[in-house]
Amino acid sequence: xxxxxxxxxxxxxxxxxxxxxxxxxxxxxxxxxxxxxxxxxxxxxxxxxxxxxxxxxxxxxxxxxxxxxxxxxxxxxxxxxxxxxxxxxxxxxxxxxxxxxxxxxxxxxxxxxxxxxxxxxxxxxxxxxxxxxxxxxxxxxxxxxxxxxxxxxxxxxxxxxxxxxxxxxxxxxxxxxxxxxxxxxxxxxxxxxxxxxxxxxxxxxxxxxxxxxxxxxxxxxxxxxxxxxxxxxxxxxxxxxxxxxxxxxxxxxxxxxxxxxxxxxxxxxxxxxxxxxxxxxxxxxxxxxxxxxxx
Numbered sequence: 657x658x659x660x661x662x663x664x665x666x667x668x669x670x671x672x673x674x675x676x677x678x679x680x681x682x683x684x685x686x687x688x689x690x691x692x693x694x695x696x697x698x699x700x701x702x703x704x705x706x707x708x709x710x711x712x713x714x715x716x717x718x719x720x721x722x723x724x725x726x727x728x729x730x731x732x733x734x735x736x737x738x739x740x741x742x743x744x745x746x747x748x749x750x751x752x753x754x755x756x757x758x759x760x761x762x763x764x765x766x767x768x769x770x771x772x773x774x775x776x777x778x779x780x781x782x783x784x785x786x787x788x789x790x791x792x793x794x795x796x797x798x799x800x801x802x803x804x805x806x807x808x809x810x811x812x813x814x815x816x817x818x819x820x821x822x823x824x825x826x827x828x829x830x831x832x833x834x835x836x837x838x839x840x841x842x843x844x845x846x847x848x849x850x851x852x853x854x855x856x857x858x859x860x861x862x863x864x865x866x867x868x869x870x871x872x873x874x875x876x877x878x879x880x881x882x883x884x885x886x887x888x889x890x891x892x893x894x895x896x897x898x899x900x901x902x903x904x905x906x907x908x909x910x911x912x913x914x915x916x917x918x919x920x921x922x923x924x925x926x927x928x929x930x931x932x933x934x935x936x937x938x939x940x941x942x943x944x945x946x947x948x949x950x951x
Contacts, residue, residue, distance in 0.1 A: 689714075689778040689792030698770035698801035699881065699905040704762040705778050705792070712788070713756040715739065716778035718765065721795050724775045732779065732787040740785035748783045756781060767879050767905060769854075770801035801881055804907040809833040809868075814916035816896040818848055825859065829887075829898065831914060837870050839902070839912060841885070848889040848896060854882050868902065868910050878904030894918055 690706040705716045715735075727734050743751045768774065778792040814831035821827050827848060829841040842864050843856035857864050857880075869877035882903035889896050899913035 688790055691776045691778060691792055691794035693776060693794060693796045696796060696798060698799050699768050700764065700766045701768060701796065702762065702764045703776055704760065705776070706760045710759045712780050713752050713758055714778055714780045715756050716761065716776065719775050719777050721773035721775040724777065724793065732791050735779055735791065736781065736785050736787045739781060744785060768798050770798050770881055773797050801903065802907060803903060803909045806909045806911065809837050809839060809910050809912040811912055811914035814914045815919045816916045817919055819920055821845065829916060831912065837868065839868055839910065841866050849887060852883060852885045852887065868904055878906040878908065881905050
């Protein structure tokens with residue numbers, strides 16, 4: 657079953673897994689996994705997970721390698737606790753059916769973060785939300801995303817939405833440019849003025865998709881991998897000057913400089929700058945300074 661990525665994961669995209677209904681038996685003698693990572697590029701990799709016990713339910717995903725190391729010996733306990741917090745209120749058969757899998761499973765990831773140490777993590781889980789056997793870990797590193805082309809976006813109009821900042825710590829920038837280009841940014845920020853990088857795409861396990869598009873077709877857009885943006889709100893709070901660059905997973909760098917007007921939109925999914933996809937990226941949970949966890 658298709659895993660909806662989270663990049664990075666991270667969540668990061670939560671992932672969904674196909675499996676059969678029923679309770680999870682104890683895993684086989686060693687409770688281990690064979691994990692194969694192939695065809696690694698800056699933003700993609702083919703991953704195959706093969707359990708030693710093909711009858712047991714298990715979960716697997718991709719995490720930041722650093723976050724795995726931060727948890728240390730308590731990794732199994734944390735994974736069980738985190739999974740239970742996410743799905744424990746649901747019927748076990750439903751959880752097993754939609755979020756766990758049996759037997760060999762594989763997925764081709766296409767939106768991984770570049771220049772990043774990642775880790776495939778797999779673990780057996782029973783109906784009491786207890787991790788059984790050993791946690792399988794396979795680390796790999798994505799190479800640098802090479803910039804193949806630079807496109808200057810000649811922005812003709814732009815607006816900024818700050819309505820979600822107070823409640824959710826999010827702000828949005830929507831810009832229309834010549835030649836049919838559009839820049840859609842939606843990122844975490846404590847205040848509107850400042851310098852922002854791609855790290856603002858993530859917060860406490862949540863990943864927000866940002867993109868550049870240039871048409872209506874399914875392939876006429878690119879997810880953003882990198883961002884360097886300087887923004888400043890004027891004293892009246894009516895205009896927002898921003899400039900910088902973003903890099904898409906297509907290897908194109910987009911530069912921009914513009915002044916946007918501030919709009920007031922009600923928060924939620926209908927907000928003007930809600931991106932095409934805002935997902936919990938269970939695959940890429942960054943380490944938080946406040947807690948030694950995968951979030």
